[in-house]
Amino acid sequence: DARVTQTPRHKVTEMGQEVTMRCQPILGHNTVFWYRQTMMQGLELLAYFRNRAPLDDSGMPKDRFSAEMPDATLATLKIQPSEPRDSAVYFCASGLTGVAYEQYFGPGTRLTVT
Amino acid sequence: GQNIDQPTEMTATEGAIVQINCTYQTSGFNGLFWYQQHAGEAPTFLSYNVLDGLEEKGRFSSFLSRSKGYSYLLLKELQMKDSASYLCAVRTDPSTDSWGKLQFGAGTQVVVTP
Numbered sequence: 043d044a045r046v047t048q049t050p051r052h053k054v055t056e057m058g059q060e061v062t063m064r065c066q067p068i069l070g071h072n073t074v075f076w077y078r079q080t081m082m083q084g085l086e087l088l089a090y091f092r093n094r095a096p097l098d099d100s101g102m103p104k105d106r107f108s109a110e111m112p113d114a115t116l117a118t119l120k121i122q123p124s125e126p127r128d129s130a131v132y133f134c135a136s137g138l139t140g141v142a143y144e145q146y147f148g149p150g151t152r153l154t155v156t
Numbered sequence: 157g158q159n160i161d162q163p164t165e166m167t168a169t170e171g172a173i174v175q176i177n178c179t180y181q182t183s184g185f186n187g188l189f190w191y192q193q194h195a196g197e198a199p200t201f202l203s204y205n206v207l208d209g210l211e212e213k214g215r216f217s218s219f220l221s222r223s224k225g226y227s228y229l230l231l232k233e234l235q236m237k238d239s240a241s242y243l244c245a246v247r248t249d250p251s252t253d254s255w256g257k258l259q260f261g262a263g264t265q266v267v268v269t270p
Contacts, residue, residue, distance in 0.1 A: 085199070133199075143189075144189065147199050
């Protein structure tokens with residue numbers, strides 16, 4: 043049963059610290075998405091990649107957030123420095139262009155910045 | 157701009173039918189998705205419409221009218237496990253990517269009562 047995995051599942055950190063979230067997309071999927079979900083804003087797209095190349099990161103605060111895909115099996119989202127307003131659940135999703143239209147979501151990383 | 161509207165909450169009785177409406181105004185349209193999200197979990201794919209009409213999948217059906225910018229998700233024979241948030245999402249921007257990013261609505265919380 044192929045699934046998207048994310049680590050860590052929970053992260054509590056102090057303001058100003060660096061946070062790194064990792065995602066392993068489903069093997070063979072060529073598109074990866076990073077979302078952030080809060081009660082106030084709902085589910086927002088931060089960035090997405092196709093074949094490891096960044097296609098759109100317009101939803102991401104550029105000064106503190108960065109997203110990369112070092113290889114096809116790993117996507118990372120970093121926040122440096124973190125702020126309390128970054129507290130949210132961060133989801134990674136993957137999919138396959140041209141075949142399936144749906145995105146498969148990982149379980150999420152619940153981030154709390156104090 | 158982009159705008160996707162759906163009701164905040166709906167309550168229905170076990171065994172009944174509930175219809176969740178979604179209206180959208182987006183720049184570009186390349187399909188509408190419905191996702192289910194249980195509390196504390198990741199969204200999971202329910203349905204996809206790109207042409208006008210009704211798509212049926214078991215107890216769930218989804219309808220689309222592109223000219224009206226309108227969709228609904230119909231849940232029949234409601235079960236307690238259907239209590240969840242239902243997210244409407246529009247795939248936009250097909251000109252730059254054959255599989256464009258998703259813009260999500262805020263979600264409709266469905267509460268099923270005994």
